[in-house]
Amino acid sequence: MGAMGKDQEALNHSLTLFEVARVISEPINHIARMLAFFAWGNTQFRIGNSTEGVFSIIVGMGLARRTGEIGAFVEDGMNMIYRIILDEGVVISPAQKQDILDLFERFSDRIDSQHVSIRSAVLNNDFDKLYELLNPIINVLPTEVDTNWAINLSNYIMACIKTNRSEEASELITKYSEMVIPHLYVRKDMLTRCLQSWSQILIGSEVGESANKFHLARRLLEEAVQIMDARRSGLFHKGERANFSDFHRSVLLDYLEILVLINKTVGFSMEEKQSALKEILKVFTFISPRSVLETRVSDSRLTPELKELEKSFKRIYDEILLLEHSKEKQELVRQQNEMLAELKKCHPYYRSLSKIDARIDELHTKLDERSVFVQYAVLKFGIIVLIVNNTSINVEYLMLNATKYRETTKLLGSMLQGGEFHKEKEADFYGEITEELSRPLLEPLKNFISSMNIEMSEITLYISPDLSLPLFSLGLLRDRGEWLINKVRGVSNVLDLSQVVIPKVANTERTKVVIATLGSANDKAIGIARRKIKTWVTNPQIIHLELAGQADEFDKLSLLCEEELPSTVIVIGHGISDRNAGMLSGAVGIQGQAHTIWGEDFEKLEEFTDNIVLISCSAGSNYEEQIESSTGVLNNILSYEFSGVVLCRWDVNAQASFEILDLLLNNITTKGGQSIAESLIKGQRELMKVEKWKKPEFWAGLEYWGSQS
Structure with a gap:
C-alpha cells in the first residue's frame, strides 16, 4: 500500500468509495465503483504511478459509459490519458495508440467531438491537420475569450511549432498569452507546462526585441512558479508533493536561467538586475529536495503526543476498512477526520512547509570567516553557482553546452561503475574528464575565496550539489592536477543551506x-x-x-x-x-x-x-x-x-x-x-x-x- 500512496487523503476517499460500492445495491453501486476508479486513477497519477493511473481511468470510463454517467469525469479521464502521453513522453506502439483513439471515439457522441479530433491529430502526430482544424478558430478572436478558446490557442501554438511556423507562434504568445492565462486556471494540469513552453518559444524566436521577450518570458515563468508553489503547499501527502516537484523541476530551472540572464546581461536596468537576484536566491531553495528537507525539519518538531496521534490515526484507518456500514463506523470516520485535521498542522507526511525556514541572512551568521557555502545547478545553456560566506553573496553563471556536460558525467559514471574502458588510458582520462566537469564550479569558487584573503587550505566547504548529475561525487572535484579534498581543510555535502543554519550537532562525549x-x-x-x-x-x-x-x-x-x-x-x-x-x-x-x-x-x-x-x-x-x-x-x-x-x-x-x-x-x-x-x-x-x-x-x-x- 505504501507504493500506492498510503495516507494519501484522495486514496482514502477512493477506498471508501470501493467499500460503499461493496455494501450498496445496483445500480448505485456501479456509480460508486466508477467514482472509486476515477479517484484511484487520480491518486496514482499524482504520485507518479502512470501505468496504474491509466488502467484505473480506463476502467472508470468503461463504467461511466455503462451507467450513462459521462460528463466531467470522462472528460477529465481523457485529459489525463492525453497528458500522460504528451508530458511524460510515454512511448506507445501503433496498436496501443489505436486502442486509445478507439476509446476516445467511443465517447465522441457524449462530449465535444472537436476535442476528440484534436486529441486524435496530436496522438497521430498529424500537426498539419491540427493546424487546419484550429486555424479558423484562432484567426477569429471571439467576442469573449473563454477556456475553450484558450485551450485551442495552446494547441494551435503547439501545431505552429511542429509545422515550422515559429514566428507565428511567437507573435501569438506575445499578443495573447497574458490574456488567456486566467482562462487556463481550470486546467492547471497543463497550464504550467504551457507557460514553460511559451517562454522557451519566446527566447528561441528571432522575432521581437530581446529585452521585451525576456520580460514576458520572466512573467510567464513567474506565474508558473507561483501556481506550482500554491498547488504544492496544498498537497498533504509527502509522496505526492515529491512527485509533483520532480515533474515540475524543469520549470523552476528555466525560471532560474531567465533570472540569471537578466541579472548578468547588459541592457537591463539596475533595478531589474536587483529584482532578478532577489528572486534567484528564493528559487535556489525551491530546487533543493524540499520533500526530504520537510521531513527533517518537521520530524525535529514532532512531540511524543503527535507521534502517538499518528499511530491512533492509522489504527482507526485499519479498523474502518474492516467494518460494515454502521453507526460505529460513522463514529470512527468522524474521529479519523478530526485526527487528520490535527496531523495536517505539523506532521511531515500530512503537511507541506509553505517555506523553508532558513534564509541567506541567517546563513551569514552561521558561517565563520573560513567557511563557504556553495550550491549549483546545471541549466539549459549553462551552470549557475551560488557562493555565500559570512559577509557576502555571489551568483555566477557560466555558459556551456549543458547537453554535452551531462553526457560527460554519464560517461564518467559508466567508468566508475565498471563500464568498458582502456585501462592504460584510465588514469589520464580520469584527470581530464574530472577537470573538465569541475572547471565551471571551481573557477568562480577560487575567485571568491581569493577575495577573502584566506588560504584555500584553511577553507571548509559546504556543497549543495545538483543531484541530477549521476555519480559526480564531491571527491571528483579537481583543479589543475590536484583533487579539491587535498586543497581545502574540509568539505561536505548538504541538502541545502538549512542544514548549515540548523545543524544536528553530534554528542562529542560519545566514542563507541x-x-x-x-x-x-x-x-x-x-x-x-x-x-x-x-x-x-x-x-x-x-x-x-x-x-x-x-x-x-x-x-x-x-x-x-x-x-x-x-x-x-x-x-x-x-x-x-x-x-x-x-x-x-x-x-x-x-x-x-x-x-x-x-x-x-x-x-x-x-x-x-x-x-x-x-x-x-x-x-x-x-x-x-x-x-x-x-x-x-x-x-x-x-x-x-x-x-x-x-x-x-x-x-x-x-x-x-x-x-x-x-x-x-x-x-x-x-x-x-x-x-x-x-x-x-x-x-x-x-x-x-x-x-x-x-x-x-x-x-x-x-x-x-x-x-x-
Missing part, C-alpha cells in the same frame, strides 16, 4: 562505534569485512554485531544501539538496485538474509546514534532522475535527523573502503578526536597516496553528508 554486517553469511565481501573487523574490535570502543545470515537484523541492531548509544553505526551490506533501472541509478535497498532492508529502517536508529556510515554499493545515488520522489536509500536516510552520514556514490571497492574505515576508526574512537567528516577526508587523502588505490574510483565514492561539527 557499532559495526553491523548484513546479508548472506557466505558472501565474499562480508568475509573480507569480518577479517578486517577482527583487527578493529581489539579496540574496546568498537562492537561488532554479526547479522549476516540472521533474521530481524535491524530490530537486533536497534536494540543494541539503544543499550550502547554509540556515536557512530557502521552498516556493511550489498546495495540492491531496481532490475529495470539503468546502471547509474542508486540502490533502492540493502540485501538482508530473508528480506530487503529499506532506507526507512534506519529510522529505528535515529534516537540512538549521531552518525551513520553505510558501506553499501550505490546507496548514495538517486534512483534515476527522481531527485525528490525516489524511495531509494539516499532520500530515506537523509530525511532522518543524523548529524552526519557517509554513503557510497557508486559500486565501491570493498577492500579500499575498509582501508578508509581503518583510518577513520582510529580517529573517531578517541575522546576529543576528529569528527567523522574530518576523519573521512583524512582517510581518503592517505589512501590515494598508495599506488594500488590512487585512482578515484577506489576512494572518491565515499561521501559525507551533514555538518562538520
Whole structure:
C-alpha cells in the first residue's frame, strides 16, 4: 500500500468509495465503483504511478459509459490519458495508440467531438491537420475569450511549432498569452507546462526585441512558479508533493536561467538586475529536495503526543476498512477526520512547509570567516553557482553546452561503475574528464575565496550539489592536477543551506562505534569485512554485531544501539538496485538474509546514534532522475535527523573502503578526536597516496553528508 500512496487523503476517499460500492445495491453501486476508479486513477497519477493511473481511468470510463454517467469525469479521464502521453513522453506502439483513439471515439457522441479530433491529430502526430482544424478558430478572436478558446490557442501554438511556423507562434504568445492565462486556471494540469513552453518559444524566436521577450518570458515563468508553489503547499501527502516537484523541476530551472540572464546581461536596468537576484536566491531553495528537507525539519518538531496521534490515526484507518456500514463506523470516520485535521498542522507526511525556514541572512551568521557555502545547478545553456560566506553573496553563471556536460558525467559514471574502458588510458582520462566537469564550479569558487584573503587550505566547504548529475561525487572535484579534498581543510555535502543554519550537532562525549554486517553469511565481501573487523574490535570502543545470515537484523541492531548509544553505526551490506533501472541509478535497498532492508529502517536508529556510515554499493545515488520522489536509500536516510552520514556514490571497492574505515576508526574512537567528516577526508587523502588505490574510483565514492561539527 505504501507504493500506492498510503495516507494519501484522495486514496482514502477512493477506498471508501470501493467499500460503499461493496455494501450498496445496483445500480448505485456501479456509480460508486466508477467514482472509486476515477479517484484511484487520480491518486496514482499524482504520485507518479502512470501505468496504474491509466488502467484505473480506463476502467472508470468503461463504467461511466455503462451507467450513462459521462460528463466531467470522462472528460477529465481523457485529459489525463492525453497528458500522460504528451508530458511524460510515454512511448506507445501503433496498436496501443489505436486502442486509445478507439476509446476516445467511443465517447465522441457524449462530449465535444472537436476535442476528440484534436486529441486524435496530436496522438497521430498529424500537426498539419491540427493546424487546419484550429486555424479558423484562432484567426477569429471571439467576442469573449473563454477556456475553450484558450485551450485551442495552446494547441494551435503547439501545431505552429511542429509545422515550422515559429514566428507565428511567437507573435501569438506575445499578443495573447497574458490574456488567456486566467482562462487556463481550470486546467492547471497543463497550464504550467504551457507557460514553460511559451517562454522557451519566446527566447528561441528571432522575432521581437530581446529585452521585451525576456520580460514576458520572466512573467510567464513567474506565474508558473507561483501556481506550482500554491498547488504544492496544498498537497498533504509527502509522496505526492515529491512527485509533483520532480515533474515540475524543469520549470523552476528555466525560471532560474531567465533570472540569471537578466541579472548578468547588459541592457537591463539596475533595478531589474536587483529584482532578478532577489528572486534567484528564493528559487535556489525551491530546487533543493524540499520533500526530504520537510521531513527533517518537521520530524525535529514532532512531540511524543503527535507521534502517538499518528499511530491512533492509522489504527482507526485499519479498523474502518474492516467494518460494515454502521453507526460505529460513522463514529470512527468522524474521529479519523478530526485526527487528520490535527496531523495536517505539523506532521511531515500530512503537511507541506509553505517555506523553508532558513534564509541567506541567517546563513551569514552561521558561517565563520573560513567557511563557504556553495550550491549549483546545471541549466539549459549553462551552470549557475551560488557562493555565500559570512559577509557576502555571489551568483555566477557560466555558459556551456549543458547537453554535452551531462553526457560527460554519464560517461564518467559508466567508468566508475565498471563500464568498458582502456585501462592504460584510465588514469589520464580520469584527470581530464574530472577537470573538465569541475572547471565551471571551481573557477568562480577560487575567485571568491581569493577575495577573502584566506588560504584555500584553511577553507571548509559546504556543497549543495545538483543531484541530477549521476555519480559526480564531491571527491571528483579537481583543479589543475590536484583533487579539491587535498586543497581545502574540509568539505561536505548538504541538502541545502538549512542544514548549515540548523545543524544536528553530534554528542562529542560519545566514542563507541557499532559495526553491523548484513546479508548472506557466505558472501565474499562480508568475509573480507569480518577479517578486517577482527583487527578493529581489539579496540574496546568498537562492537561488532554479526547479522549476516540472521533474521530481524535491524530490530537486533536497534536494540543494541539503544543499550550502547554509540556515536557512530557502521552498516556493511550489498546495495540492491531496481532490475529495470539503468546502471547509474542508486540502490533502492540493502540485501538482508530473508528480506530487503529499506532506507526507512534506519529510522529505528535515529534516537540512538549521531552518525551513520553505510558501506553499501550505490546507496548514495538517486534512483534515476527522481531527485525528490525516489524511495531509494539516499532520500530515506537523509530525511532522518543524523548529524552526519557517509554513503557510497557508486559500486565501491570493498577492500579500499575498509582501508578508509581503518583510518577513520582510529580517529573517531578517541575522546576529543576528529569528527567523522574530518576523519573521512583524512582517510581518503592517505589512501590515494598508495599506488594500488590512487585512482578515484577506489576512494572518491565515499561521501559525507551533514555538518562538520
